[in-house]
Amino acid sequence: MIKKTINVQNRLGLHARPAAMIVTTASKYQAELFITKDGMRVNGKSIMGVMMLAAEMGSELLLELDGPDEENAMADIIRVIESKFGEGE
Amino acid sequence: MGTKNMEAAAKHQIISGKPIVGGIVLGLTRLVWPGDIHITEVTVPAAGVKKEVKSLDLAVEATVGELQELQKSALKKMGGPVAKIFEAQLLIASDQDFLTKVKEDIKARRRNAAFVYNEHVVKATAPLKSSHDAYIRQMSQDIEAVAERIVAHLSGNSQKLLEFAPNTVVVGKSFSPGEVLSFRQQKVIGFIVKESGPNSHMALIARALYLPVLAIDSLTPAQFRTSVDVILDSMAGKLIISPTGEELSEYQQKRKRLGPALITRIKGLKQIPPETLDGVKVTIATNLTLPGPAEDLLAEYKIPVGLYRSEFLYLSNNRFPDEETQFEHYEQVARRFANTSVVIRTFDLGYDKLTSDAVWPLEDNPALGWRGIRPMLDMKNIFKAQLRAILRASSRKNLKILLPMVSDLAEIEKTKKLIAQVKFELKKKRIPFDENIPLGIMVEIPSAVLMADLLFPKVDFVAIGTNDLTQYVLAADRKNTKVAELYSSFHPAVLKMIYEAVEAAKRNHRPVSVCGEMAGDLLALPFFIGIKIDSLSMTPARIVDLCRMVNKIDSNLLPPLVKAVMASPTAEVVIKRLESFKNALESRKKRS
Numbered sequence: 008m009i010k011k012t013i014n015v016q017n018r019l020g021l022h023a024r025p026a027a028m029i030v031t032t033a034s035k036y037q038a039e040l041f042i043t044k045d046g047m048r049v050n051g052k053s054i055m056g057v058m059m060l061a062a063e064m065g066s067e068l069l070l071e072l073d074g075p076d077e078e079n080a081m082a083d084i085i086r087v088i089e090s091k092f093g094e095g096e
Numbered sequence: 097m098g099t100k101n102m103e104a105a106a107k108h109q110i111i112s113g114k115p116i117v118g119g120i121v122l123g124l125t126r127l128v129w130p131g132d133i134h135i136t137e138v139t140v141p142a143a144g145v146k147k148e149v150k151s152l153d154l155a156v157e158a159t160v161g162e163l164q165e166l167q168k169s170a171l172k173k174m175g176g177p178v179a180k181i182f183e184a185q186l187l188i189a190s191d192q193d194f195l196t197k198v199k200e201d202i203k204a205r206r207r208n209a210a211f212v213y214n215e216h217v218v219k220a221t222a223p224l225k226s227s228h229d230a231y232i233r234q235m236s237q238d239i240e241a242v243a244e245r246i247v248a249h250l251s252g253n254s255q256k257l258l259e260f261a262p263n264t265v266v267v268g269k270s271f272s273p274g275e276v277l278s279f280r281q282q283k284v285i286g287f288i289v290k291e292s293g294p295n296s297h298m299a300l301i302a303r304a305l306y307l308p309v310l311a312i313d314s315l316t317p318a319q320f321r322t323s324v325d326v327i328l329d330s331m332a333g334k335l336i337i338s339p340t341g342e343e344l345s346e347y348q349q350k351r352k353r354l355g356p357a358l359i360t361r362i363k364g365l366k367q368i369p370p371e372t373l374d375g376v377k378v379t380i381a382t383n384l385t386l387p388g389p390a391e392d393l394l395a396e397y398k399i400p401v402g403l404y405r406s407e408f409l410y411l412s413n414n415r416f417p418d419e420e421t422q423f424e425h426y427e428q429v430a431r432r433f434a435n436t437s438v439v440i441r442t443f444d445l446g447y448d449k450l451t452s453d454a455v456w457p458l459e460d461n462p463a464l465g466w467r468g469i470r471p472m473l474d475m476k477n478i479f480k481a482q483l484r485a486i487l488r489a490s491s492r493k494n495l496k497i498l499l500p501m502v503s504d505l506a507e508i509e510k511t512k513k514l515i516a517q518v519k520f521e522l523k524k525k526r527i528p529f530d531e532n533i534p535l536g537i538m539v540e541i542p543s544a545v546l547m548a549d550l551l552f553p554k555v556d557f558v559a560i561g562t563n564d565l566t567q568y569v570l571a572a573d574r575k576n577t578k579v580a581e582l583y584s585s586f587h588p589a590v591l592k593m594i595y596e597a598v599e600a601a602k603r604n605h606r607p608v609s610v611c612g613e614m615a616g617d618l619l620a621l622p623f624f625i626g627i628k629i630d631s632l633s634m635t636p637a638r639i640v641d642l643c644r645m646v647n648k649i650d651s652n653l654l655p656p657l658v659k660a661v662m663a664s665p666t667a668e669v670v671i672k673r674l675e676s677f678k679n680a681l682e683s684r685k686k687r688s
Contacts, residue, residue, distance in 0.1 A: 017418075019229075019418050020229070020232070022231035022234065023184040023231075023234065023235050026235070027183060027187055049183060053191050053192070053193030054184070054187040054188055055188060055193070055194040055239065056191075056193060058224065058239070059223060061227060061232050073221050092212055
């Protein structure tokens with residue numbers, strides 16, 4: 008199991024599109040993903056869960072990945088978040 | 097009791113609202129308010145729980161099927177970006193984590209699936225609905241749209257297909273993209289909603305289908321329980337209930353100028369682009385702001401978009417749209433006009449195009465202030481996001497970038513640098529775009545005209561903005577009624593500036609167009625053809641009249657007119673000379 012903290016960097020936060028991107032990316036892997044924000048912990052493969060975080064820009068997310076391919080999954084998800092979901096800002 | 101049941105005709109009323117998608121329709125309202133589906137809490141016996149869970153699975157399966165169909169249909173009719181709306185809804189419908197929680201709850205509490213599912217949805221959307229952020233609120237609308245389908249399947253209500261009379265204007269709280277699509281298939285002609293953002297998924301689809309949408313904050317279902325005749329004018333932002341005879345004929349005329357009749361009239365043109373009597377082709381282009389009716393026809397006749405005013409995306413939402421939203425819009429326009437070209441002007445904000453957004457300072461001289469390209473170069477990230485969105489939509493090689501309010505070489509160089517950065521970033525990500533996307537500048541500041549030989553070689557094309565050029569040349573604010581008499585685009589000083597700009601464009605072999613109100617003015621047409629402007633970009637309503645006038649002009653007769661006009665001492669004399677030329681033309685027998 009690996010953990011990492013990351014901030015939401017795109018201006019518009021985790022609205023539908025970025026949420027979908029996180030879920031689609033995480034779903035490629037066997038490892039389970041949990042995301043915690045302000046004490047709320049959700050299943051990262053559940054779009055309802057990720058949407059409910061209503062994470063605005065700057066929010067701190069704790070990512071937890073647990074499974075055989077957790078390293079790759081973490082790298083992939085971090086990359087997606089750091090690239091600001093392709094939104095440019 | 098003997099009281100007569102009086103059916104009062106609906107009172108004449110004009111309600112103002114927020115234009116979401118522009119258009120004008122005359123029709124009959126039909127209320128479709130949520131809450132038609134009433135969910136009752138039912139206790140389920142232990143033996144029936146399995147069946148409840150199974151029925152939820154079936155409802156989800158049916159919903160996923162519907163959404164996939166809608167996604168396919170949207171992809172075919174409207175293109176990728178619009179179809180993506182359904183992708184999020186598909187993920188919501190098939191969210192296993194959420195469904196598992198619902199099913200466990202059904203088993204534990206022995207309640208019916210519809211009730212439990214709805215409860216979970218309400219809980220999930222509560223934190224989202226109260227957000228001041230429109231994008232986050234949109235998420236709750238997508239979740240509710242999906243939930244409505246699932247609950248409808250569970251209640252066996254999915255068979256109900258609303259039947260609409262022709263010319264129906266649907267009234268409701270808000271509608272999901274799927275509903276818009278299916279209502280349109282049943283010939284609904286417009287929407288009145290209580291809430292919607294112009295960038296909402298509903299608006300995106302309505303725009304793609306040319307359906308006008310008006311949002312009325314104070315809307316209550318009671319007002320529209322019984323159907324009423326209305327004029328929906330979502331261009332001016334108003335709804336007229338029980339219109340008078342005068343209003344009806346006024347709007348029927350307006351529709352003729354803007355809507356189907358415009359379409360008919362374009363079809364009646366001999367050829368586009370039109371030719372003068374002596375065979376000189378004059379390119380006529382269209383201005384686009386809020387996308388509306390008639391675009392398909394303009395595209396069909398290969399009328400290029402000479403000016404796409406991108407700032408409406410900002411003005412209708414009070415904040416800069418994100419790159420994805422912009423990309424969706426530009427891609428849609430690029431796709432619509434795939435067989436011709438589109439000039440996208442980057443955000444031209446400030447002066448009279450402002451909102452209450454705190455980013456705009458209070459200025460003493462807004463006309464001479466932070467507007468046009470100036471704020472964009474100061475807000476580089478926002479500018480880059482727009483440039484990136486435009487480039488991403490440019491793979492058909494039919495887009496051009498136009499910069500507003502350029503007065504200095506540095507502005508061109510800085511923009512080129514940003515474009516180069518964006519191109520590099522896109523290349524790294526292997527995202528296709530037009531390597532040679534043309535870059536142009538608006539010529540509306542006198543210094544740009546005087547320095548034309550320095551500036552024009554640095555760009556691919558130029559567009560003369562006559563509205564602002566006039567006010568800067570004459571030092572008369574076009575919005576100031578006290579000096580309204582001084583402001584005239586026909587002032588010889590302005591014409592001389594325009595002439596200089598065109599000459600410079602010719603010297604430097606750059607195409608030059610005219611945007612601005614003057615482009616659609618029949619009086620100015622002979623002057624523009626006489627000085628050999630390459631194209632005129634105007635509001636669609638003017639296109640047919642201009643084309644017809646072009647057909648009447650013999651360009652050999654123009655040089656003396658141009659000379660006389662440029663030598664005139666005042667705007668009045670200019671206008672008089674142009675008017676007598678025009679009258680002489682109109683009295684000719686039309687050669688067809």
